[in-house]
Amino acid sequence: MSEFKENAGVTKLTVGVSSCLLGEAVRYDGGHKANSHIMGTLAEYFEFRSFCPEIDIGLGVPRAPIRLTRKQSHDIRCIAIDDAATDYTGALGNCADGQRSWHQNLCGYIFKQGSPSCGMAGVKVWGELAPGLDGIGVYAGKTMQNFPGLPCEEECSLGDNVRRENFIKRVLAMGRWHELHERGFSIQRLWDFHNCHLDILMRHDRDGCEQLETLLTKTTGDLLLENAGIYLIQFMAVLKARQAGEILR
Template sequence: MSGSGAPIKIGVSSCLLGEKVRYDGGHKHDPYLTGVLGRFFSFVPVCPEVECGMTTPREAMRLEGDPAQPRLMTHRTRIDKTEQMLAFCRAKVEQLAAEDLCGFIFKKGSPSSGLFRVKVYREGMPAASGSGLFAASVARRFPQLPMEEEGRLNDPVLRENFIERVFAFRRWKDFLAEGPDLGRLVQFHTCQKLLIMSHSTQLYRELGALVATGKEIAFPELLERYQELYMKALELHATAKKQTNVLMHIMGYFKKHLSVEEKQELLQLIKQYHDGLVPLVVPLTMLRHYVAKYRQEYLSQQVYLSPHPAELMLRNHV
């Protein structure tokens, strides 16, 4: 759910939800999407082939030619379906603009919906360097929208990064919907500081400088620039080294409160996390305990301590 109570919408390739729309009449149902993410997200299904007028089942297709501007060709009868698909893409992305999406999960390898390393055939070996025509259209139309492929969500690091960005984008959209001003932007940024720091100290500094000079910039431009840098920062992976830096930073707020033994215990947990022996949730649980115990107001506002529902267990991997 978003801050407004509305469901968080993400686009999804229809076949991943179990819809029988693939060229062979089958589906590619992903139980993680429907069984786990479905508890927190509302899905907006899209099947470019069916929605642009193709039948199910249908002849298999593939991308051919220049990976930067590939053609969509039927494999056996050699019919060029490029313009049919691109016309659909132009109309569909404008429809999706009204859906208030906070993310999109695409079908790996699809000539329409594959996001990364889609095969593009030309003379010799196919180059696994293209994007599906629809996925590329969505990426161009919504450059800050969190996007991922279902196969890559099996990687716990990629999964955490994607879902964290979805919730972050929803927070930003809620902020925009509530009538922002410079004071509220400062407040929003203050709550995101440690989360941003865990992804990029450089962009953390850039965003801080941007907000600090906000009065010198036209406010619509300021918001646009902040969104761009905010989502760019979160796209970078929060490595164990970066996370350890943030954990130590948080620990510094309790140097006058903790006993020598408590400090040693906390430092040991942070080191064990850094060395890959325990998941991030272990030192964070203790830090959250101290935040509540000592009523640390600044830290209690930090999104970093709980950027997504605990039920997703995204910080439980080593």
């Protein structure tokens, strides 16, 4: 947990998390999925903002389970298992949009793997043939679409030391990005931010780091805000890239 040392003594950064991962009994069956890595180590350093989209849209506990289903049009919808006519896709997407005011202040998000609402990728999609694993939870997908620079992981990744450390790096960097945003963007401040992360960027992806510098070089005053947004997305992608010598299992 070497990355934490640089953050010692600083106000805890806020990370969104699927409520069931914090031991809250919000799952369809009245259970939870408490995760020891999140509730133990990470809770010492991050402030968690728990949220369950299925509760937010008015589904109770217990409730009939929902799942992703591929329609004949190949459109993927999130529907109730016991009533195919009850479609929650729009409600869950709108739910994500409705959380923008606090999502925009987050430094990261930890989603529940495999959930038709919260899964980031590889969610089971039911159809006429055998289920596929190419779905994205509706709430998680919309949240990532709204904030493409936000560091996101599923809880299963955080059991792996390399992936957990990588997520932490990105969360800490996002905290510094928020500080920059609060002070106000300028071309010089973007370069300062970049240079402050130069070593780690070069270690992760030298080409990606140079592309970031090209972007900053081309940035003029009228492109400042637009390019700052592009920079953040590319910066996080570089930081997430596998570092030489790392073993991602």
